[in-house]
Every structure is written in structure tokens, then in C-alpha cells.
Amino acid sequence: MNKFLLEGIFRRPLTEAAPTPEDSALEELAxxxxxxxxxxxxxxxxxxxxxxxxxxxxxxxxxALSNAYYDLERFGLRFVASPRHADVLLVTxxxxxxxxxxxxxxxxxxxxxxxxxxxxxxxxxxxxxxGSYAVVGGVSQxxxxxxxxxxxxxxxxxxxxxxxxxxxxxxxxxxx
Amino acid sequence: MSQLEAFLAAGRRVQHHRPWPRAVVDPxxxxxxxxxxxxxxxTLVNLWAQADRVHMALYEAAAAKAGVVSLDCIDGGFxxxxxxxxxxxxxxxxxxxxxxxxxxxxxxxxxxxDHGLWGQRRPLxxxxxxxxxxxxxxxxxxxxxxxxxxxxxxxxxxxxxxHFRFTANGETVVRLEERLGYLHKGIDRLMAGAGLExxxxxxxxxxxxxxxxxxxxxxxxxxxxxxxxxxERALWLRAVMAELERLANHLGDIGAVCNDxxxxxxxxxxxxxxxxxxxxxxxxxxxxxxRDRIVPGGxxxxxxxxxxxxxxxxxxxxxxxxxxxxHLFDDTPSLKDRTVSTGRLTPKLAARFGAGGxxxxxxxxxxxxxxxxxxxxxxxLAFEVPVVRSGDVNARVWIRIQEVEQGLSLLEQCLAHLRxxxxxxxxxxxxxxxxxxxxxxxxxxxxxxxxxxDAEGRVDRCHLRDPSWFQWPLLEAVIEDNIIADxxxxxxxxxxxxxxxxx
Numbered sequence: 225m226n227k228f229l230l231e232g233i234f235r236r237p238l239t240e241a242a243p244t245p246e247d248s249a250l251e252e253l254a255x256x257x258x259x260x261x262x263x264x265x266x267x268x269x270x271x272x273x274x275x276x277x278x279x280x281x282x283x284x285x286x287x288a289l290s291n292a293y294y295d296l297e298r299f300g301l302r303f304v305a306s307p308r309h310a311d312v313l314l315v316t317x318x319x320x321x322x323x324x325x326x327x328x329x330x331x332x333x334x335x336x337x338x339x340x341x342x343x344x345x346x347x348x349x350x351x352x353x354x355g356s357y358a359v360v361g362g363v364s365q366x367x368x369x370x371x372x373x374x375x376x377x378x379x380x381x382x383x384x385x386x387x388x389x390x391x392x393x394x395x396x397x398x399x400x
Numbered sequence: 401m402s403q404l405e406a407f408l409a410a411g412r413r414v415q416h417h418r419p420w421p422r423a424v425v426d427p428x429x430x431x432x433x434x435x436x437x438x439x440x441x442x443t444l445v446n447l448w449a450q451a452d453r454v455h456m457a458l459y460e461a462a463a464a465k466a467g468v469v470s471l472d473c474i475d476g477g478f479x480x481x482x483x484x485x486x487x488x489x490x491x492x493x494x495x496x497x498x499x500x501x502x503x504x505x506x507x508x509x510x511x512x513x514d515h516g517l518w519g520q521r522r523p524l525x526x527x528x529x530x531x532x533x534x535x536x537x538x539x540x541x542x543x544x545x546x547x548x549x550x551x552x553x554x555x556x557x558x559x560x561x562x563h564f565r566f567t568a569n570g571e572t573v574v575r576l577e578e579r580l581g582y583l584h585k586g587i588d589r590l591m592a593g594a595g596l597e598x599x600x601x602x603x604x605x606x607x608x609x610x611x612x613x614x615x616x617x618x619x620x621x622x623x624x625x626x627x628x629x630x631x632e633r634a635l636w637l638r639a640v641m642a643e644l645e646r647l648a649n650h651l652g653d654i655g656a657v658c659n660d661x662x663x664x665x666x667x668x669x670x671x672x673x674x675x676x677x678x679x680x681x682x683x684x685x686x687x688x689x690x691r692d693r694i695v696p697g698g699x700x701x702x703x704x705x706x707x708x709x710x711x712x713x714x715x716x717x718x719x720x721x722x723x724x725x726x727h728l729f730d731d732t733p734s735l736k737d738r739t740v741s742t743g744r745l746t747p748k749l750a751a752r753f754g755a756g757g758x759x760x761x762x763x764x765x766x767x768x769x770x771x772x773x774x775x776x777x778x779x780x781l782a783f784e785v786p787v788v789r790s791g792d793v794n795a796r797v798w799i800r801i802q803e804v805e806q807g808l809s810l811l812e813q814c815l816a817h818l819r820x821x822x823x824x825x826x827x828x829x830x831x832x833x834x835x836x837x838x839x840x841x842x843x844x845x846x847x848x849x850x851x852x853x854d855a856e857g858r859v860d861r862c863h864l865r866d867p868s869w870f871q872w873p874l875l876e877a878v879i880e881d882n883i884i885a886d887x888x889x890x891x892x893x894x895x896x897x898x899x900x901x902x903x
Contacts, residue, residue, distance in 0.1 A: 225728060228665060238672060273558045277583055279899045280560050281608025281689055287558050287652075288678070291671035305556035321517040322582045323561060326553050352601055356586035357523045377608065379688060 238292040242299065243381050245389035252371055267391055268300035272310035272334065276327045276363065277353075278317030281377040282344040286314065288380045301387055307333040312390065313340045315367070316377075318350040319360040331367040339370045339390060344377050351376070402463030403441060407433065411469060417835040418624040420457070422468040430471045430479055433458065437485040443754035444870075445839075446848050447481055447491040448863040449499045451525060454478045457837075457848065459754070464772050468837070477502040487753045487870055498524045498588060510537060513581040513902060523589055541567040541575050549884060553582045560898035564887075571883040576876045583902035591862040596622055596696045596827060599859045603849065604691055606864050607900030612638075612645040613842030614864065614900075615694035617849035620775065620838025621862075622696040625853050626830055633821040634698035635777045639814045640711070641681070641690045641699075642840070647718070647807045648677040649843040650800045653895050657797050658729065660888045661738035669725055673718060680714045683707065698824030708815055715808050726801055739794035743878040743890035747789055753874055756845020756867040758799040759894055763791035769841035781813050791878075793893040829857030844868065844897065866900030 273286055289296040296302070304310050307330045319327060331340070342363040345351040349362040363369050373386035401409070411423030425433070433456060436442045445457035445466065452473050459466045471478050480503035482489035492503035493512035500522035503509075514521070515536075521528040541548075546567050553561035563579040587602055594602065603618035604611045616638055623630060655670030678688040684707035685693050693701055703711075729735065745755070747764030755765055768785040770778040786802035788795050838849040845867025852861040875894050879887055 225665075225732070228669070228724065228728065274554060275558075275560050275583075277585060278560070279605045279608040279611075280897065281605070281611065281691070283558055283560065284609060284652075284689065288671070288675060291675050292668060293672070293675050303558060307554075317583075318585065320583055320585055321519075322515045322584055323553065324517075326561065326582070330554055352598075352605060353585045353587075353590065356590050357518050357520060357527075358584045358586035376605075376691065377689070379682075 239295045239298070240293055242388065243385045245392050246382075246385040249371055249373070249386045249389035269311045269387075269390060270302055270304045270309050271312045271314050271387075272304055272307045272330070273314045274307075274316070274327060274330050276315050276317045276323045276347075276366075277320035277359065278344065278346065282316035282347075285377045285380050285383060286316070286343065289383060294380045294384055296384070296387075299388065299391065301391075307331075308335065310334050311338060312387075313338065313367070314343055315340060315363045315369075316343050316347055318346040318353040318356075319363055319366050321358050321360055324360050324366050327363075327366050340367055341371045341373060341386065341390070342369045343373045343375075343383060343386075345374055346376075348372055348374065402460050402465045403436070404458060404460040404463065404465045404467055407436065408467045408469065414470070414835070416833065417468070418627075418837070420466050420468055420837050422455070422470060422835070424470045424472065427471065427474075427479055430456075430469065433469050434479065434481050434484045437481065437488075440751070443751075444481070444485060444487050445754065445846070446850070446863070446865040447488050447495070448850065448865070449495045449501050449524075450852070450861050451499070452501075454495065454501065455850070456481060457850075459773075461767065461772075466773055473501055476500065477504045479504055480506040482506050482508075487873065490873065491869060498522065500525045500528070513584045515581055523586060524592075536579060538565050538577050538579075539575070543569070543574070545569050546574060562898050566884055566887070568884055571885065573879050573882055573884055573887070576879045576887075578872055578876060580872065580898065581902050583899045585899075585903065587903045588861075588863060591859050594859045596857060596859070599851075599862060600695055601692065603862070603864060604694075606903065607866055607897040608689065609649055609897065610645070610842040610844060610847060610866075610900065611689050611691045612641045612694060613840045613847045614849070615692070616642060617838040617840040617847045617864070618851070618862070619694055619696045620840065621836040621849040621851035622827065622853070623836065624838065625834040625836030625851055626827060626857065628697055628825050628827050630698055630776075631822040631825055632777075633819060634823050634825075636814050636817050637699045637703055637823070638694055639777050639781075640703065640811060641685065641693055642842075643807045643811045643814065644677055644681050645690065646843040647804060647811075648674050648681070650804050650807070651677065653892065654725075654729075654797055654800055654804075656895075657739070657793065657889065657892045658735060660892045661735055663732065663735045666725055666728060669721070673721055676714060676717065680710050683710050695824065697827040698822070700824070702823055703818070708818070711811065711815060715811055718804070718808055722801075722804065729797070729801070736794065738886070738889060739797060739893075740792060742793045742886050743882055743893060745791040745874055745878045747791065749874060749877055750791065753870045755870055755874055757841075757843070757871075758796050758803065759845065759871050759874065761785065761787045762795035762799045764789040769839050769846045773839055775840070777814070777817070780817075781810055783810055793889055796893040827857075829853070829855065831855055833860065842867065844895065845871070864900075864903065866897050868896035868898075868901040871896045872901060
């Protein structure tokens with residue numbers, strides 16, 4: 225144990241420099257947020273992750289955001305355990321009919337102002353599960369979506385770029 | 401001749417089914433099969449349906465033989481397997497939901513995957529008007545001082561959805577009942593009529609953490625059905641990918657179990673190791689999870705010299721890093737206090753349910769598909785299958801630690817065997833309906849794929865069975881008499897797939 229802690233003091237951190245926010249994400253957000261006129265949340269966002277039907281691939285990469293290489297919390301972004309503590313819902317999966325109600329309730333339980341980020345190809349339009357009797361479709365079929373991060377699954381870097389765009393968006397900080 | 405072979409020989413053998421034998425039997429013989437399961441002669445590998453028939457895959461451990469028995473349903477029903485052999489209960493409830501085939505004599509006839517929201521009933525049997533929505537009736541639990549705790553489907557962590565209903569007396573859990581099906585995406589029906597390429601894509605998205613194992617099992621089934629010979633290099637590359645997937649998952653979960661015991665330092669270190677594995681996978685195969693890299697006929701990508709060097713460095717790095725982590729795990733009394741004797745699964749129950757993977761091997765079930773129903777290239781590799789009997793959280797972590805060591809050795813052996821050669825054989829329809837079966841040892845246990853192809857080589861019926869089907873019910877058993885606060889620890893030590901189970 226002591227050895228681990230000592231090494232931790234003297235070794236260089238593994239954490240990598242931040243990627244630049246995705247341009248397309250900034251544009252998408254500028255549109256969405258300008259329209260919605262959301263209030264400023266500052267440079268700190270609490271994220272509630274909701275799996276609404278994913279194969280769990282997206283969850284693996286979202287979990288990876290907390291490892292030492294990406295260290296999500298240094299950006300003021302953190303995952304919280306309840307929608308009531310959240311500013312952002314990070315939703316994955318094609319929304320299944322069996323999860324649609326739960327997703328709606330999570331959205332309603334999240335206080336305003338709030339953003340919804342849909343992560344993964346399935347979350348856009350149902351992906352390869354679109355058209356199934358058991359799938360409603362993309363996340364926007366059930367709750368309004370502000371930003372979409374594509375990928376199957378999106379890599380942690382893709383996710384980070386998208387989430388950083390939330391912090392850096394030009395129109396994303398309308399007057400409080 | 402083993403007892404299973406004799407049993408199958410008494411039925412009508414189906415010629416176009418490979419590689420396990422399949423025999424059509426009458427209801428009386430079907431019931432004999434159920435008796436064989438109930439008395440422990442055989443293990444239930446899977447139970448699934450086609451429009452008007454049911455199939456049951458059996459394994460005889462004593463003779464290391466496997467086979468499939470089939471029964472044509474009369475009047476939309478078949479003699480229940482679950483009545484005599486509880487591991488089949490949820491499979492039968494799922495068959496009732498999807499096909500409307502009735503398991504005669506099954507006590508628990510509540511819907512399982514069907515939550516009454518699909519807009520139709522029996523989606524794989526031509527549909528039908530939806531049943532009126534009903535509240536799900538949880539099993540009653542009565543007694544003085546009992547209270548219920550309802551958890552989910554949305555959980556506090558970054559995990560998949562499912563509902564857990566705890567009945568507790570104070571802190572002690574008296575009963576846990578799971579309710580799953582929230583992630584049901586209708587994969588079985590999406591498969592129907594799909595080409596092999598689309599089928600492989602869907603199979604690889606059944607449970608994301610096992611995307612390599614699923615793609616391999618599906619490919620095996622397709623290759624068996626069509627008699628395709630996979631090139632040697634492709635086989636070695638498949639094993640490289642499968643072992644990388646196993647390593648990544650084991651490393652991530654060893655840390656996650658410790659994290660659920662509030663011991664974060666191991667989690668921090670194993671998360672770094674997991675990330676290194678995924679980055680190596682990305683550098684070598686172009687995708688961190690190696691999705692869509694295994695395809696029917698072979699593999700869709702090659703490994704170059706730089707990739708081989710990268711993997712050798714990865715193996716070396718993990719060998720340096722692991723001993724310190726193992727020592728820390730084994731030498732921290734506060735962590736041991738949480739993991740030892742917590743969530744104990746008895747060997748008897750593990751054997752009865754045919755629990756696959758580290759869940760079974762931590763409870764004395766000495767089974768590994770790679771060794772016992774060996775498939776290429778594992779039949780040419782040397783490895784040990786670690787088994788212990790204590791069955792607690794600690795044992796499940798220990799098995800995974802040892803499987804990391806085995807995995808590193810397997811990777812090294814695979815790299816040593818790599819020779820230049822073709823990567824993919826041509827997969828062509830044979831002009832007649834055929835059936836194939838694949839079974840692959842994923843990190844979680846045996847992933848089973850069954851495929852019936854039509855004359856044009858399109859999927860007529862595909863059924864994928866996640867190892868979680870036989871592990872989820874055991875989680876209900878192991879949490880009994882533990883405290884609710886230890887549930888996350890027990891749950892993580894099992895790490896069943898929700899998506900793989902819900903399909």
C-alpha cells in the first residue's frame with residue numbers, strides 16, 4: 225500500500241491533455257441552446273447517465289472517462305447518482321419500449337435548466353435496432369435532445385470532446 | 401457410448417445440423433430428458449423455440465458430450481422443463497412471451513420479457529393483440545418486521561437497467577427477486593430474414609462487453625451450418641481478440657469489485673491497465689472493443705508487425721503491474737473483511753444451474769468451453785482452468801486474477817503461432833436449409849449461438865444465449881442472509897449482462 229502511494233507521489237501523472245471540443249458539437253449546441261434560452265450553469269456540470277436500451281458498450285466507454293488517462297472530474301464534470309442532482313442527462317441506447325417510461329421519469333425528475341446528451345449511434349435513431357417492435361427509436365423520440373455524440377460506441381475522447389463543448393459553447397452561457 | 405449419445409440415438413437424427421448431433425424426440429422422451437437434467441446426469445446448456453417446436457441443448461460432463469433434442473409442439477405446448485429443473489423457468493417464460501408456446505406444468509407463468517408495452521403479443525409467432533397492461537406480481541414474502549426495498553430499473557451507477565425487489569428484516573435480506581427485460585430489443589426477430597453480415601452485426605451488439613465472443617459464436621454457427629473452413633491465421637487472430645476482451649473485462653471488474661468495497665486504489669490501477677488493453681486493441685485492430693472484427697468466414701482485419709510488438713509490450717507491462725495489485729488485494733484486511741464469506745454460492749447450486757465462467761469455477765464447477773468443448777485454436781494451446789470451491793466474492797475475484805495470468809500466457813502462445821496466410825474464407829449458401837451451432841467461452845462464461853439458415857443462406861432463426869441466463873437466478877440465492885449493503889459487491893462479483901439476457 226505504502227509503495228503504491230509513494231509511487232503515486234513521484235510518478236508523472238498519466239492524465240492526458242484535454243482534446244478540443246468538437247466543432248460540429250459546438251454548432252449543434254449553439255442552435256439547440258440559443259433556441260431553448262437556457263440559463264448559465266457555469267463551468268461545472270453534474271451528469272446523470274441513463275442506459276435506455278444500450279448493449280452496454282457505451283457504458284464501458286463512459287466508465288472509462290473516470291480513469292486516470294481522461295480524468296473527467298478535472299473539467300468540473302462529474303457523474304452523480306440521482307437525476308435530482310443532475311444538470312445533464314447522458315442517455316445511451318435505442319430507447320426500448322420497456323425503458324421509455326423510466327427515461328421520461330428520469331427527465332421529469334431532473335431540475336431545470338437541463339441538457340440531454342444522446343451518446344452512441346443507437347441513441348440517434350435506434351441504430352441497427354431501429355424498426356424493432358421493442359424499440360421506440362432514438363432518444364429524441366422520448367425526450368428533447370441537445371447534443372448527439374456519434375460512435376459505436378463513441379470513444380472516451382469522442383465523449384470528452386462532446387462534453388467539453390457543453391462547457392465551451394458560445395451561446396451556451398446565456399445571461400443568468 | 402455415453403448416456404447422452406444413447407438418448408439421442410433413440411430419437412430421429414437431423415442430418416443438416418452441425419457440429420453437435422440433434423435428434424427429434426417424442427413427448428415421452430422429452431420428459432426423460434428433463435429427468436436427466438433433474439437428477440444431475442446432464443446440464444442444461446440452452447432451451448429455445450422455433451415457430452412450432454422447442455429445442456434443448458444438453459451437456460454430459462462425465463463424457464464431455466453435448467447434443468440437442470427437439471420436440472414438435474402439439475396444440476401450442478410442450479412438457480415443461482422448468483417444473484423438474486428450475487434453471488429452465490425463465491427460459492420458458494421467455495418462450496411463452498415471444499412464441500406463445502406454453503410450457504405445460506410450469507408453475508410460474510408470469511410474463512418475463514414482455515412488459516405489456518410492445519403493442520403486440522407473441523412477436524415471433526406472427527403477433528397478436530397486446531394483453532391488457534397488468535401490474536407485475538412479485539412473489540409474496542410475509543413475516544413480522546419484513547419490509548421491501550425497490551431498486552431500479554434506473555440504478556445509481558453507470559450500469560444497465562433492471563429492477564431488484566429486496567425483502568429485508570432490518571439489514572438482512574430475506575429474499576431478492578429480480579425483474580429483467582427492460583433492455584429487450586427484439587434481436588431474435590430482427591435476425592429473422594437477415595443476411596449473415598447483418599446477423600453478425602446484431603450478434604456483436606447483444607452484449608457490448610462480449611462483442612468478440614458473440615461475433616465468434618455467431619460466426620462458428622454460420623461456418624458449421626455452411627461447412628466453411630476458417631483459415632488458420634484468422635483462428636489465431638480470433639483467439640488474440642477473445643483473450644484481449646477477457647483481459648480487459650477481468651481487469652476492469654477486479655477493480656470495480658474492490659471499488660464497491662470502497663477500496664478505490666485498486667480500481668484506479670486496474671482501470672489504467674484496462675485502458676492500456678483497449679488502446680492496444682485499437683492500435684492493432686482499429687477498434688477499442690474489437691467490434692465487427694470477427695465475421696463469418698474469418699476476420700475483417702489483420703495484425704501487422706507493429707501490432708505484434710505492441711501486444712508483446714502490453715503482455716510485459718501487465719506482468720510487471722499485476723503482482724503489486726494482487727499483493728495489495730490479498731494483504732488488505734479491511735477489503736478481505738468485505739469479500740471473504742460474502743455472497744456464497746454453493747457448488748451444488750452452481751452445478752445444478754450449469755453456471756458458466758468465473759461464477760461456476762469459483763464454486764467448484766470445473767468447466768471451460770475452451771477446454772471441454774474445445775474449438776480451434778484452443779485445442780492446440782496449453783492453459784489451466786482455475787477452480788476453487790469457496791464460492792464467495794473473494795473466490796470470484798481470485799478466479800479472475802488467475803484467468804488474467806492464463807490469458808497473458810494464451811496471448812503469448814497465439815502470437816507465437818501466427819503465420820502469414822489468408823484471413824477470410826468465402827461463405828456461400830449451399831442451396832438447402834442448414835443448421836449450425838456455436839459455443840464460445842466469453843469472459844463471463846459460455847456464449848451459445850444457434851442458427852438455422854434458409855437455402856439462400858439467410859437467417860431463418862437465430863438464438864443467442866448469454867451465460868447470464870443461468871447466473872442471474874443464482875445471484876438471488878447468494879444474497880440471502882447477506883446485508884443489503886453487500887448487494888453491490890455481490891452483484892459486481894457476478895457482473896451478469898442485462899442486455900445479453902434481455903436480448
